[in-house]
Amino acid sequence: MDETRPVKIQVRGLSKVFGKQPKKALELRDQGLKRPEILEKTGQTLGLSNISFDVYEGELLVIMGLSGSGKSTLIRCLNRLIDTTEGEIIIDGENIPTLGEKALLECRRRHFSMVFQNFALFPHRTVQQNAEFGLEIRGVEKSERHTIAHNALKQVGLEGWEDAYPNQLSGGMQQRVGLARALANDASVLLMDEAFSALDPLIRKDMQQELLQLQNKMQKTTVFITHDLDEALNIGDRIVLLKDGEVVQIGTPEEILTKPADEYVRRFIEGVDRSRILTAESAMRPVRTTARDSDGPRTALHRMRDHSIDSIYVTDRDRQLIGLLEADAASRAIEAKAETITDHLTQDFRKVPPEEPLQNLFAMFSEKSYPIAVVDEQQRLLGVVVKGAVLDELARAGEQ
Amino acid sequence: MEIPRIPLGSWIEGGLTWLTSEYSVVTRGISRITQTGINSLNDGLMWLPEWALLAIIALLCWKLASTRLAIGAVAGLALIWNLGLWNPMIETLTLVVIATLVAVVIALPVGIAAALSERLYRLIMPMLDFMQTMPAFVYLIPAIPFFGIGSVSAIFATVIFSMPPAIRFTTLGIRQVPVELIEAADAYGATRGQKLFKVQLPLSLPTVMAGINQTIMLALSMVVIAAMIGADGLGSEVWRAIQRLRPGDGFEAGIAVVILAMLLDRLTQSLRKSRRS
Numbered sequence: 305m306d307e308t309r310p311v312k313i314q315v316r317g318l319s320k321v322f323g324k325q326p327k328k329a330l331e332l333r334d335q336g337l338k339r340p341e342i343l344e345k346t347g348q349t350l351g352l353s354n355i356s357f358d359v360y361e362g363e364l365l366v367i368m369g370l371s372g373s374g375k376s377t378l379i380r381c382l383n384r385l386i387d388t389t390e391g392e393i394i395i396d397g398e399n400i401p402t403l404g405e406k407a408l409l410e411c412r413r414r415h416f417s418m419v420f421q422n423f424a425l426f427p428h429r430t431v432q433q434n435a436e437f438g439l440e441i442r443g444v445e446k447s448e449r450h451t452i453a454h455n456a457l458k459q460v461g462l463e464g465w466e467d468a469y470p471n472q473l474s475g476g477m478q479q480r481v482g483l484a485r486a487l488a489n490d491a492s493v494l495l496m497d498e499a500f501s502a503l504d505p506l507i508r509k510d511m512q513q514e515l516l517q518l519q520n521k522m523q524k525t526t527v528f529i530t531h532d533l534d535e536a537l538n539i540g541d542r543i544v545l546l547k548d549g550e551v552v553q554i555g556t557p558e559e560i561l562t563k564p565a566d567e568y569v570r571r572f573i574e575g576v577d578r579s580r581i582l583t584a585e586s587a588m589r590p591v592r593t594t595a596r597d598s599d600g601p602r603t604a605l606h607r608m609r610d611h612s613i614d615s616i617y618v619t620d621r622d623r624q625l626i627g628l629l630e631a632d633a634a635s636r637a638i639e640a641k642a643e644t645i646t647d648h649l650t651q652d653f654r655k656v657p658p659e660e661p662l663q664n665l666f667a668m669f670s671e672k673s674y675p676i677a678v679v680d681e682q683q684r685l686l687g688v689v690v691k692g693a694v695l696d697e698l699a700r701a702g703e704q
Numbered sequence: 705m706e707i708p709r710i711p712l713g714s715w716i717e718g719g720l721t722w723l724t725s726e727y728s729v730v731t732r733g734i735s736r737i738t739q740t741g742i743n744s745l746n747d748g749l750m751w752l753p754e755w756a757l758l759a760i761i762a763l764l765c766w767k768l769a770s771t772r773l774a775i776g777a778v779a780g781l782a783l784i785w786n787l788g789l790w791n792p793m794i795e796t797l798t799l800v801v802i803a804t805l806v807a808v809v810i811a812l813p814v815g816i817a818a819a820l821s822e823r824l825y826r827l828i829m830p831m832l833d834f835m836q837t838m839p840a841f842v843y844l845i846p847a848i849p850f851f852g853i854g855s856v857s858a859i860f861a862t863v864i865f866s867m868p869p870a871i872r873f874t875t876l877g878i879r880q881v882p883v884e885l886i887e888a889a890d891a892y893g894a895t896r897g898q899k900l901f902k903v904q905l906p907l908s909l910p911t912v913m914a915g916i917n918q919t920i921m922l923a924l925s926m927v928v929i930a931a932m933i934g935a936d937g938l939g940s941e942v943w944r945a946i947q948r949l950r951p952g953d954g955f956e957a958g959i960a961v962v963i964l965a966m967l968l969d970r971l972t973q974s975l976r977k978s979r980r981s
Binding site: 383385409410411412413416417418420422424426427428437438440441442489495 | 882884885887888889890891892893894895898902903906907
């Protein structure tokens with residue numbers, strides 16, 4: 305990453321001691337003692353020790369560590385849900401640990417939105433009212449906050465669920481509400497505390513993907529906590545690795561994988577299954593163009609010509625893939641004066657889920673040269689894989 | 705050597721006598737206001753013809769709870785009417801309603817304060833233990849010098865005896881709000897007031913309602929006992945039956961109390977359940 309990017313949050317020498325005599329614990333720490341010895345000698349727990357890092361404007365920074373590494377404490381220090389013991393956290397020139405009560409409230413309202421591991425939705429409020437919460441707290445006028453929250457819900461795909469209560473939604477949907485609540489607030493930093501850890505693996509992947517899409521669109525400064533290295537590597541622009549309350553390594557996913565700072569990190573990344581990373585998803589390219597089932601044959605043919613392709617995937621209004629239209633079939637449809645293309649589709653193509661291993665894809669290319677469609681469980685078209693991309697991806701894996 | 709007996713009783717009496725004489729203006733004021741409240745509610749309920757009140761209560765049961773409760777209410781109240789206990793029943797109901805109102809008005813803020821301040825919590829909890837475990841009759845004795853014989857004394861003793869559950873449940877309800885929801889409210893910059901009114905109180909409402917239900921039940925049992933210091937109502941019917949050794953009369957009045965209790969209990973419980981939790 306470019307070190308000259310504008311810094312949003314500056315964390316310097318941050319420490320946190322749990323207990324009544326923090327000074328004593330920090331003195332011992334300065335003498336070089338570690339967490340277990342300090343606990344034994346003083347009964348104080350050294351939660352975080354001398355943490356320094358920057359969060360750049362617009363990046364997605366992942367703070368990753370196992371349980372007990374202090375990552376949850378760290379994220380709570382950022383918006384001071386937990387008071388720090390020493391150190392600075394500077395956001396837009398304000399040092400958060402020294403703010404007075406009023407200034408702290410103001411700072412939280414302006415700078416921080418938070419998404420929680422167990423969603424922390426208010427059960428007595430509807431989805432809409434939950435999404436409005438941050439704005440309501442800030443005193444935004446009713447009709448305005450209604451519109452903003454509605455748009456946020458639309459962004460996370462929850463349109464039509466406004467009047468439901470959280471307990472009527474699935475876990476994944478509940479966390480979307482949590483995300484909408486954070487987005488509606490439009491604070492300058494998004495804090496995500498193990499936001500996807502309580503979701504089952506497939507939904508989790510979806511949510512990661514969606515977060516990345518949102519991130520591409522909005523470029524919101526995000527601090528994301530996780531204990532899952534796969535997740536960290538998947539979504540992080542940069543990763544801060546924590547162990548026992550100390551920073552072990554800071555770097556891009558690539559740097560962490562290729563240049564582990566010490567034995568601990570090396571052992572950690574051994575757990576990442578490289579072959580598992582090589583899935584249809586990793587070789588997938590976005591679809592340049594699709595046709596809709598309601599399109600006429602002329603429109604579809606026109607699209608194919610515009611993109612110099614000789615077949616086009618056709619989806620319905622829910623983006624569900626319903627078939628493939630070949631250029632010949634389209635011209636035949638025009639001759640037959642067909643209104644729509646639905647009767648001229650072929651099902652003679654391959655589709656795979658995003659987690660399909662690349663090796664399997666390779667065999668599918670033998671007969672026809674259509675791009676392979678990648679679809680999710682709802683049969684929605686996520687992207688396509690072409691032969692070249694698979695070869696490219698496998699070749700690169702071989703080099704590593 | 706003989707250890708002298710601690711004159712705890714005379715200390716308390718001294719304190720009570722001092723309170724009575726020093727604060728007679730206050731007690732008389734309270735007495736007047738309470739008596740006016742009792743009289744107007746009582747007169748209002750008595751002014752309605754029996755069948756009209758019966759219909760209103762049945763409608764209330766049907767709307768708020770179920771048809772079954774409405775049918776039960778009609779049958780029970782009709783029995784009370786038939787036994788000629790309608791007026792004492794109204795008097796008892798009046799005392800219960802007023803005592804509960806006073807108890808709740810005091811209990812809610814105290815319960816909230818105790819939930820939010822650990823020190824207050826530690827101060828109030830032993831007081832509640834005292835109020836609840838002290839034999840209920842004992843409150844009747846100082847009530848008389850304070851407010852004289854009659855309904856106001858009954859209300860005083862009843863409020864003290866029935867208030868603890870409302871305080872306890874309010875405190876419990878607020879303390880039970882999950883930490884993560886408090887954290888969420890904090891993270892979005894909520895002030896204490898916003899946190900209380902937008903998160904803590906709405907979420908503790910079912911528990912608070914359970915407390916109020918308990919308060920009503922205790923109030924009912926106490927206003928019956930308070931017949932001993934001249935409170936009107938079903939209690940005085942029971943009291944008279946005891947003095948005249950007429951078990952039949954006693955049970956009739958007792959059954960009327962049971963009917964009233966069940967009715968109030970089911971009604972307030974349905975109020976609690978109809979809320980979304």
